[in-house]
Amino acid sequence: MRLLIRPLPKEHESSQGYVLRLSTLNGFDHPRWCVPLAIAGDEKDGQRASLKVLTGHDDATLSTLRGPIFGLGLLSRGDSGNVGLRYWNTRFQRYCPICLATERYHRASWGLTFGVACHEHAVWLRDDCPVCGKSVRWTAAPLGMCSCGFPLRTAAALPCTESARSYVRTLASSLYPASAPVRPFSPQVAALKIDQLLRLTWFLGAYAIRQEAKAQKIPGIMHLECAVNMVEATAAALSDWPNGFHLLLDELGKRTSLEASGNKLPAHFGRFYPTLYKSFPEPSFSFLREGFESYIGDHWSGQLNKRNRRFSQASRDSHEWISIKEAAKILHMRTTKVRELVENGLLIGRLFATASGRKMGAVLKDSVTLTAVGQAGLVTLAEAKEMSGFSKKRLYKLLGDGYLRAARGPGVDGYPIWQFERAALEEAIRLTKGEART
Ligand SMILES: [Zn+2]
Ligand SMILES: [Zn+2]
Numbered sequence: 001m002r003l004l005i006r007p008l009p010k011e012h013e014s015s016q017g018y019v020l021r022l023s024t025l026n027g028f029d030h031p032r033w034c035v036p037l038a039i040a041g042d043e044k045d046g047q048r049a050s051l052k053v054l055t056g057h058d059d060a061t062l063s064t065l066r067g068p069i070f071g072l073g074l075l076s077r078g079d080s081g082n083v084g085l086r087y088w089n090t091r092f093q094r095y096c097p098i099c100l101a102t103e104r105y106h107r108a109s110w111g112l113t114f115g116v117a118c119h120e121h122a123v124w125l126r127d128d129c130p131v132c133g134k135s136v137r138w139t140a141a142p143l144g145m146c147s148c149g150f151p152l153r154t155a156a157a158l159p160c161t162e163s164a165r166s167y168v169r170t171l172a173s174s175l176y177p178a179s180a181p182v183r184p185f186s187p188q189v190a191a192l193k194i195d196q197l198l199r200l201t202w203f204l205g206a207y208a209i210r211q212e213a214k215a216q217k218i219p220g221i222m223h224l225e226c227a228v229n230m231v232e233a234t235a236a237a238l239s240d241w242p243n244g245f246h247l248l249l250d251e252l253g254k255r256t257s258l259e260a261s262g263n264k265l266p267a268h269f270g271r272f273y274p275t276l277y278k279s280f281p282e283p284s285f286s287f288l289r290e291g292f293e294s295y296i297g298d299h300w301s302g303q304l305n306k307r308n309r310r311f312s313q314a315s316r317d318s319h320e321w322i323s324i325k326e327a328a329k330i331l332h333m334r335t336t337k338v339r340e341l342v343e344n345g346l347l348i349g350r351l352f353a354t355a356s357g358r359k360m361g362a363v364l365k366d367s368v369t370l371t372a373v374g375q376a377g378l379v380t381l382a383e384a385k386e387m388s389g390f391s392k393k394r395l396y397k398l399l400g401d402g403y404l405r406a407a408r409g410p411g412v413d414g415y416p417i418w419q420f421e422r423a424a425l426e427e428a429i430r431l432t433k434g435e436a437r438t
Pocket of ligand 2: 129130131132133134146147148149150
């Protein structure tokens with residue numbers, strides 16, 4: 001049955017707010033009285049209530065309403081855009097006092113768990129009444145009024161942070177992709193769909209604010225304060241990509257001591273690392289995985305392979321890491337061979353498999369360079385000493401006298417390590433030893 005007063009949905013209005021507005025305008029003291037009227041008369045079994053029956057507006061008109069309808073029996077339903085219920089605040093009614101003063105209706109973005117601020121007025125949303133101090137819940141009170149009778153539009157609005165404003169602006173533009181695009185973060189973030197952005201926020205925010213292992217369960221997330229913390233942490237992680245994200249990884253890494261986690265990546269990052277690969281498999285999140293991998297490559301100095309003594313402490317400490325793929329290219333070998341060399345300790349590197357089974361790794365650049373030298377059949381000065389039994393001084397004299405020609409070195413091409421072709425070295429040794437005999 002149609003209601004007497006059937007206003008059209010307002011711009012960006014929430015579904016739940018619309019039902020409450022209909023109920024108030026038609027003189028009901030609770031929106032639940034709308035429910036029996038919303039059931040189509042000709043339906044005998046499997047009764048379903050709908051706003052279409054209630055208002056007579058077509059699906060296209062009603063489809064602009066976002067967010068779930070909850071607590072209203074047969075009229076209850078999920079979001080028309082399939083954004084999961086966990087991302088909507090079904091406990092408290094948030095509001096921007098300035099928006100309410102302009103026009104009294106509930107904006108859908110206020111209903112999102114991470115909708116913590118009004119990006120238009122750059123103020124924090126509120127979910128409380130300044131007079132009675134209670135949280136504003138979805139009750140029978142007309143929209144914009146606390147159940148104590150206080151008009152919420154007259155509550156004070158406090159300026160929000162710039163990062164929260166950037167975040168909610170991105171949130172709003174992904175909820176309404178047709179609106180003018182805003183790009184406070186990287187284009188990859190701006191390209192995320194609303195449910196993806198919310199999933200990412202839940203993940204990053206949860207790890208940033210909590211230390212416990214099961215970070216994906218968050219008590220109090222419906223409370224504004226908790227949501228604000230998660231939004232601020234996410235905005236920080238997404239800013240100046242990937243630098244903000246790397247700072248977050250630094251923080252996560254600090255929670256585990258390196259000694260305890262050894263060279264094992266999962267132990268180092270806890271569940272963050274498998275979750276990252278398991279929960280964000282879409283191509284649109286490749287920037288996230290790449291951000292993580294570049295951090296591993298550049299920053300993470302796990303325990304190095306101590307078996308290999310050829311390398312100075314300085315070069316072990318240097319963080320010049322290259323990927324397995326790059327190493328394979330330099331060495332003209334397959335990546336599987338590079339892995340094998342790392343496993344055998346012939347190259348200094350770290351290997352790990354992601355939760356999705358993807359194998360990743362990094363190799364110390366110096367170790368690759370030295371291996372490349374060995375491959376070219378060149379011999380270092382130390383090795384030449386061993387082969388010839390000559391002192392370093394004697395080898396330098398041979399070099400100076402022109403008996404021995406270096407292939408590479410400070411006097412040849414400026415390369416810091418002297419290197420010789422094996423044949424040339426053997427010839428010089430033979431000649432020198434021959435000379436000594438005569
Ligand atoms: Zn506002
Ligand atoms: Zn009140």
